[in-house]
Amino acid sequence: MRILFVGAGATGGYFGGRLAQAGRDVTFLVRSGRAEQLRRDGLTLLSPHGDVTLQPKLVLVDSIGAPYDAVVLAVKAYGLDQAIDDMAPAIGPDTMIMPLLNGMRHVEVIRERHGAALIGGVCKVATTVDADGRIRQLAPFQELAYGELDGTSSQRTAALDAAMRDAGFAARLTPTIEREMWEKWTLLATMGGMCCLMRGTIGEIEAAPGGREFTLRLLDEVVRVISTDGVAPNQGFLETITRQLVQEGSPMASSMYRDLITGQPVEADQILGDLVARAKRHGIDTPLLSAAYAHLCVHVAQKARS
Numbered sequence: 453m454r455i456l457f458v459g460a461g462a463t464g465g466y467f468g469g470r471l472a473q474a475g476r477d478v479t480f481l482v483r484s485g486r487a488e489q490l491r492r493d494g495l496t497l498l499s500p501h502g503d504v505t506l507q508p509k510l511v512l513v514d515s516i517g518a519p520y521d522a523v524v525l526a527v528k529a530y531g532l533d534q535a536i537d538d539m540a541p542a543i544g545p546d547t548m549i550m551p552l553l554n555g556m557r558h559v560e561v562i563r564e565r566h567g568a569a570l571i572g573g574v575c576k577v578a579t580t581v582d583a584d585g586r587i588r589q590l591a592p593f594q595e596l597a598y599g600e601l602d603g604t605s606s607q608r609t610a611a612l613d614a615a616m617r618d619a620g621f622a623a624r625l626t627p628t629i630e631r632e633m634w635e636k637w638t639l640l641a642t643m644g645g646m647c648c649l650m651r652g653t654i655g656e657i658e659a660a661p662g663g664r665e666f667t668l669r670l671l672d673e674v675v676r677v678i679s680t681d682g683v684a685p686n687q688g689f690l691e692t693i694t695r696q697l698v699q700e701g702s703p704m705a706s707s708m709y710r711d712l713i714t715g716q717p718v719e720a721d722q723i724l725g726d727l728v729a730r731a732k733r734h735g736i737d738t739p740l741l742s743a744a745y746a747h748l749c750v751h752v753a754q755k756a757r758s
């Protein structure tokens with residue numbers, strides 16, 4: 453199976469790198485700056501599961517050539533429209549597109565352009581790109597889940613599963629990917645909203661006066677919106693993330709928080725703004741979610757001015 457990763461950043465570089473290391477046929481669609489860096493230094497993964505430097509196959513937008521069997525979309529939400537334009541030559545009648553983005557807005561955007569090619573994808577990992585362009589994995593968990601959004605079995609997702617398995621990370625074909633994507637958003641919106649608003653890790657917020665209560669209230673707002681507008685999380689999942697989100701001493705924080713404190717652009721609209729808009733449509737009051745979103749919008753506006 454020929455797989456094209458669109459983006460060789462924190463998530464695409466990590467999972468695409470592990471697949472390439474395991475001998476899968478992986479190519480990265482990159483832009484000129486990243487291409488130059490990767491050609492010069494290779495793609496380095498620094499990870500609790502082992503470090504490696506690879507010489508990955510790269511293509512630029514004007515050299516994509518023939519369609520791929522699978523395209524894994526691993527860009528930030530604010531790069532989505534451009535990436536969809538750029539990857540167009542890679543999409544043929546039998547290509548599947550698996551997005552790794554957090555949130556759900558991208559599902560509608562991709563569906564509009566490439567309808568039947570879209571399958572569901574969820575990525576659980578904590579990775580970042582360091583100042584030298586190397587991918588650093590910050591915690592040991594690493595999982596990709598995927599499947600048809602309508603829950604059916606298909607030959608194409610079975611083939612994808614065969615390519616993803618045994619490549620050095622947990623890989624899982626699931627009939628409940630759509631619910632899992634909404635669940636991931638529930639976790640991420642609460643964790644990202646809270647870490648950014650309070651400027652700290654889960655453990656730091658839990659230790660602050662009122663921190664635990666704020667987190668649980670934000671979770672409640674997010675769950676109400678997602679259960680009304682999307683697919684309600686299952687009870688076991690909610691119990692697990694409730695424990696994780698208020699865990700004493702936890703060093704966990706979301707990738708959006710890491711982006712915020714390092715002055716990078718943040719996915720404010722995709723992760724929080726979209727939920728605020730859905731809440732408004734249903735008349736659901738979300739004071740904490742709205743505060744977290746407004747706070748990030750200030751950062752976005754400051755960045756745009758500077």
Ligand SMILES: NC(=O)C1=CN([C@@H]2O[C@H](COP(=O)(O)OP(=O)(O)OC[C@H]3O[C@@H](n4cnc5c(N)ncnc54)[C@H](OP(=O)(O)O)[C@@H]3O)[C@@H](O)[C@H]2O)C=CC1
Nearest residue numbers: 459461462463481482483527531535553554577578579707
């Ligand atoms: N990092 C994490 O721990 C996790 C992130 N996520 C989610 O995964 C998604 C991707 O995030 P992440 O990997 O962290 O983001 P990064 O910013 O680290 O990587 C995105 C990469 O995409 C590249 N890119 C953007 N547009 C294009 C394009 N048109 N053509 C080719 N390459 C392009 C960028 O390249 P360039 O260098 O040229 O800008 C960059 O290297 C987000 O939605 C995020 O929320 C989910 C789970 C965990």
Ligand SMILES: CC(C)(CO)C(=O)C(=O)O
Nearest residue numbers: 575576577578640706707
């Ligand atoms: C919540 C987490 C760490 C899980 O992968 C994540 O998706 C992120 O930080 O963006």
